Amino acid sequence: MTKFFCKDRLSGERAEVDTLEEALTIGEEWLADHRNEAQHDGEWLNDVEDLTVGLVADSGDEEDDIVTHRATFVGTDEEGFDCTILPVPVAVAAPEAPQCK
Known part of the structure; x- marks a missing residue:
């Protein structure tokens, strides 16, 4: 059976x-918790992007x-920054180029 995870390296938490x-x-x-912390001093922690x-x-x-x-x-x-959870782009293999002769 397929299982899914959420991992927050910043807080050291992981759930399956x-x-x-x-x-x-x-x-x-978990992101809402980080958002609340960011509102205290107006800055996000850099490692928030390690939430996967x-x-x-x-x-x-x-x-x-x-x-x-x-x-x-x-x-x-100008408008400020927020953080949201977005899909990771999927790598796609390029079609094979024709061979030069």
């Missing part, structure tokens, strides 16, 4: 759940987990 939706909900809760969500590896080794979502800063200097 049955659905992606549950993992994302946990991530949003994804698939638990079949090997059971956390190093093999597949990250599908990551906390990402959005905004501008």
